[in-house]
Amino acid sequence: MNVIAIIQARMGSNRLPGKVLRKVLGRELLSYQVERIRRCNQLHQVVIATTTKAIDHPIVEYCVNNQILYYRGDEEDVLSRYYEAAVKYQADVIVRVTGDCPLLDPEIIDHMIAMYEKNPNHYVSNVIHRTFPRGFDIEIIPFQLLKEINEQATSAYDREHVTTFLRNQSTTFPTIDVTNERDLSNYRLTVDTFEDFKLIQKIIEELYPNNPSFSLKDVVELLASQPKLLQLNAHIEQKR
Template sequence: MRIVAIIQARMGSTRLPGKILKKVNNRPLLSYQIERLQQSQYIDELVIATTIKQQDDLIVEFCKENSISYYRGSETDVLARYYEAASAFKADAIVRITSDCPIIDVQIVDLTIQHFIESNKFDYVSNTVERTYPRGLDTEIFSFAALKKAYNEALLERDREHVTAFFYSNPDVFSIGHIKNDKNYSKYRWTVDTEEDLELIRKIIQGLYNKNPQFTLQDTVNIMDKNPDWFYINAHIEQKKL
């Protein structure tokens, strides 16, 4: 089984434009995410799926400078962008990651992939539909066959924009698996969509990265516990609705 991780990325964020190339310790956030995902035991190739818009030339330049595979497609029909990228890179299964998750935990990514492989019965597995992990550690994996079905059949704008919404909106059509953590850490927000989010992620990276570049969920929880005021930096931020 050829597993391709596809990271959707664009510069045109409404709340924090250019967020994925914002720098912490003089490095773009996207580089931290890629470094972490490259440690996966299961991912065969990592692909950045960006858009054909001129402003996203910066992302392509980043990919070229760092020898990262990329694909350019529709800005709004992200489902089509994923399907085309998965086809181009001959994926049997696709790991979907969004580029606003710079401290994603590769152990959780691999746990999700492993469940998908070993169960051998699910079209789609995620740790997001029934959330127990912090926002920002989101991982989804699905078969190419499921992606192709969604690409051909999804009609709603929401389903085209959010790629996997068609799967969990149709549990009678797709077999869906869930990954849950023993403790519920869903209160934490470790994604980057606003300046406040960026401030928190900067503190986490500066506090943990130099000691261990592959710091984990538990490492991050521990440093949050030691700095309880950090939680309130972005606790008021609401996630955009689907």
């Protein structure tokens, strides 16, 4: 079973252009994300799915320089981009994550892949009923299911957001809803604005030098010890 993590990433973010290549401690945010995902025991490959637009040439250059697999597809039809990337790299199972989640915890990904292995051909997601922080969104999609929704989803919204069609058809597609033992859905650990970036920067600067393998638990403990950090982006509204 070929399990591939596909990270959608582009430079043209409306609220924080170029966010995935912004640097902390001299390294791109995307490099932290790839490093963390590569720690997963259940993954075989990591692929960056970016767009064919010229603005995203720097992402491709970054991938080439760092020996990271990549695929270039449609900017707005992200569903087709995922499907085509999965076809190119012969994925049996796709781990879908986005490039604005640099703190993803590999233990959570491994746990969700293990749940998939116990429930093959199911869609496994931790975004149906949110108990994980924003920035820890993970979806496990079997290739055949990705193929089906690519063929069936027609609205621009569903094609941009990849799995909304699937989630809205939960009675049709077999689904596993993954929740955290503690509700952390009020934590915003994604990168969509400059304020978000400042929080992620502080977290990495505090934790990474002494513990490059820091976990979500370590992040939560840091924020509990320095609650003022959460105020950096507390006023930011989630787009969707």
